[in-house]
Structures are given as structure tokens and as C-alpha cells.
Amino acid sequence: MISADGFSSTDETNSALRRLRALPQHDLLTMAGDWLGELAPWRSAETLGAIAALPAETVLASLFVFGEQVTESEAREDVPGPLIDLLLDAGVLTESSGKLSAEYCLVRVDGMALITSWRAAGRDRGTYGPWICSDSLTLARIIASRRDVRRCLDLGCGTGVLGLVAARNGAAAVGVDVSPECVAAARLNAHVNGLADRLTAQVGDILSLSVGDRYDLVVSNPPCLPLRRGALGWLAGEAGLDGLDFFWELVSRLPALLTEDGEALIQAAAYGDERGPFLVPRLTEELRRHGLAGRLLVRPTTPVRWPAFASRDENQQLTGPLGEEVREYVARIGATHYYGFVLSLRPGDPGLAVGRFR
Known part of the structure; x- marks a missing residue:
């Protein structure tokens, strides 16, 4: 570690x-x-x-x-x-x-070298490691286009890559993660890339965080494993059977975190069907309640996937009671697709525009 x-x-x-x-x-x-x-x-x-x-x-x-x-x-x-x-x-x-x-290992992200775990997590760690995936790269490239950010908050910072991209653009960035290993990785990566004066990192739970400041940019790639909380018996980022527990909590906290002209960028994933992700009606209502305007960019669909880190059989199906629980849920909601997405949110006239990555 x-x-x-x-x-x-x-x-x-x-x-x-x-x-x-x-x-x-x-x-x-x-x-x-x-x-x-x-x-x-x-x-x-x-x-x-x-x-x-x-x-x-x-x-x-x-x-x-x-x-x-x-x-x-x-x-x-x-x-x-x-x-x-x-x-x-x-x-x-x-x-x-x-x-x-x-x-x-070392990876390269938009001109920065980052130390990151060889794998996302494992029972020997008991938690997510500081790991980078293609989702992180997508969000990092969007953040890189935000040139006028003065203060950035990275919730669930992992390696610190998202906050570091904002810091490289001149922002003062704060990273928060429940894992001390991730916080240490973010601090180390800030030093490695000459950004230690622009990024600080601290241990904290994004579900019970009290920040006390407002930010021009709030970014997060929160845990989104579609499993009942505690299903694996260790801190693996289970986010409820729909995978959106952390996502909804973040949305509810944004009005207190964003400046008047601020923006939040959240990367997550959701079940759906051929028409799109099921979360759209609820998200529209949540934005109305919190006074937020949103743009949802949806990735190309993938087949319904089983959560990582759980035991599977030779056909990659979840085994035992956990597998039965997930399959029953997927069948009950009628999910046939699984969509990754990026959501941009700003204070303003409530509403949701839905588009797709090109």
C-alpha cells in the first residue's frame, strides 16, 4: 500500500x-x-x-x-x-x-504520468484501489476543456487524475476518498507531476461529507457496482441493486457545493432498454427539485453486465444467492441494456437534455 x-x-x-x-x-x-x-x-x-x-x-x-x-x-x-x-x-x-x-504500475493520461494499482480491487485489499479505467479517461478529457475553473472538488478521487487535470489548468483542487491508499496515491501523483501546490487530498466518505466551501467544478466517478450494499462483505463500492446509490446522493448535495456559475461532471452507469437508461424520468424530477439544469451524454449500450469481484461460473454468470438476487432484480425491472454516461449539471432553470457520445 x-x-x-x-x-x-x-x-x-x-x-x-x-x-x-x-x-x-x-x-x-x-x-x-x-x-x-x-x-x-x-x-x-x-x-x-x-x-x-x-x-x-x-x-x-x-x-x-x-x-x-x-x-x-x-x-x-x-x-x-x-x-x-x-x-x-x-x-x-x-x-x-x-x-x-x-x-x-505507471500509466499515461493526457501528458501526466500516474502511479496506479495493477487492478481495481481485491479481497486482499478490502477496497477499491487507486485505479484508472477508460471511464476515467473520458471524464479527464472533458475536464481538460474547462479552462476557467478556480476551485475543483474531486469526490472519490482514486489516483487523483480528475483533480490533477483541473489543477494543471490552474485550479486549486481538493480530492476526497474513503480509502487512505487512494488519498496517498493522489498526493504522490500530485508530487510526481509537479502539482503538489495545487492539489490536496483528504480521507472522507462522500456519503457523509461536510465540505463547507463552494466550487466552480465538482467531478466524480463514484462507485457504481450494481449490488446490494454490503453484498460482498467488504468495501467494494456496492451502490445498490441499480448501482446508483452514490450517484443520487451526489446529485442531492450539489446545490450546496456549486458556485452560482459552477458545473458538476459525474460519470456513472445505469440499466435500461433499447430506448435508453431507466433513470431519465427520476433524474428529471430530481433536477427540478434541486434547481439544476442537466445534460446527459449516453455511451453506446452494452449488454447487461454482472458486477465485478463476485463469484461466477464458467459461463460468467453470478453464482449462489447473490447471483439469484441480481438476476431477479434485472428481470423485474426489464433491463436489457447497460449504459455508461456522463452528466453535466449547473444551477439554473431545471431541465434535462439527453444526447449521445459521437
Whole structure:
């Protein structure tokens, strides 16, 4: 698990860290994007050939791209010692029997290098990890187009990618996540990308958050697993059988979070049929109640999917009582499609416009 201990504000005056940032290999923390595209894993022969020119790059790629162990003595021959020490202190690298392993990988998002989990979650973690998926990339690119934001709030910040995109545009950003690991990852990624003075992160539950300030931009890619809360017995982001518990809570809190000219951008997913997602009538009513104007951009539909992290059979169907519960719910509501979407909300004349990604 990433430790934030090595990345406090005092690190900015730490001479070892200053020396580290002067080293070319510190760009390990940007090298992933130069050669390796936007999402891990990158395991093709072409990729391996592209990163094999220099010893340090080979070592770092073995650790952070291919997830391979590297002998510590060999790593220190090619990679600057301060960098190895920094990553060990933060828990990004671990050492066992003289071999180094990367607990996290590097990904590239719109010019930033981010340390992120190899996988979204697992029972060994007991929670979501700081993870990046295609949904995060979609929302990040929309945020990047918002150039006049002064203050941004990222709820359920994970790696911090959404707040960091706003911070890179000049905003003062605040990230909130229930997972201390995610908060530490967001702080580390802020340092890695030179944005530590513009992004702060704190532990908090978005369902019971008291912020006390208003923001020009509120962003969130909240947990949306369509499972009964507590169904997996660990903090996996179950958001009710419709997957929208966190979504509705966020919508209700927005009037108290947004400035007069502010905007909220929320990424989520919902059941529906061939006509579209079922949430539209309720969302229209909620916006009327809260005095919000909205634009719903719907992704191309996918088949109804079973939630991740739950036990399945060889046909990828949920097994046991949990599977029966979900199948009964899907049949009862008549869902045949599953839609990802981005919702933009602003204070103003209530109403909802529905469009589709092109």
C-alpha cells in the first residue's frame, strides 16, 4: 500500500528529493507515456523492443510495465539509488529476498504520468484501489476543456487524475476518498507531476461529507457496482441493486457545493432498454427539485453486465444467492441494456437534455 509519509509538504525542501528531480531517470515517472500508450498492460514484443535501448528503462519497464521482479543489486546498477529509495519508502516498490517488485504500475493520461494499482480491487485489499479505467479517461478529457475553473472538488478521487487535470489548468483542487491508499496515491501523483501546490487530498466518505466551501467544478466517478450494499462483505463500492446509490446522493448535495456559475461532471452507469437508461424520468424530477439544469451524454449500450469481484461460473454468470438476487432484480425491472454516461449539471432553470457520445 502506498504510504504518504514520504510525500509530506516538507519534502519540497528535502535535498535528496531535489537531487532526485534533477536526475534524467526521474522521468521514469513520465517515461510510460512516451513509449507505452495510455493504459496498462503493454505486453507486446514491439513495446519491449522500444524500451530496451537503455538499462534503466529496461529495469523500470520490467517493474512497472510488465510486473516482473528485478534483483535489487542489478536495479541499483542502472537506476539511481535515490529513486529506488524513494519508491521503497513510499511502498510503491517492495523488497523480498533481494528482489524488487512493483506494487503499482505507471500509466499515461493526457501528458501526466500516474502511479496506479495493477487492478481495481481485491479481497486482499478490502477496497477499491487507486485505479484508472477508460471511464476515467473520458471524464479527464472533458475536464481538460474547462479552462476557467478556480476551485475543483474531486469526490472519490482514486489516483487523483480528475483533480490533477483541473489543477494543471490552474485550479486549486481538493480530492476526497474513503480509502487512505487512494488519498496517498493522489498526493504522490500530485508530487510526481509537479502539482503538489495545487492539489490536496483528504480521507472522507462522500456519503457523509461536510465540505463547507463552494466550487466552480465538482467531478466524480463514484462507485457504481450494481449490488446490494454490503453484498460482498467488504468495501467494494456496492451502490445498490441499480448501482446508483452514490450517484443520487451526489446529485442531492450539489446545490450546496456549486458556485452560482459552477458545473458538476459525474460519470456513472445505469440499466435500461433499447430506448435508453431507466433513470431519465427520476433524474428529471430530481433536477427540478434541486434547481439544476442537466445534460446527459449516453455511451453506446452494452449488454447487461454482472458486477465485478463476485463469484461466477464458467459461463460468467453470478453464482449462489447473490447471483439469484441480481438476476431477479434485472428481470423485474426489464433491463436489457447497460449504459455508461456522463452528466453535466449547473444551477439554473431545471431541465434535462439527453444526447449521445459521437
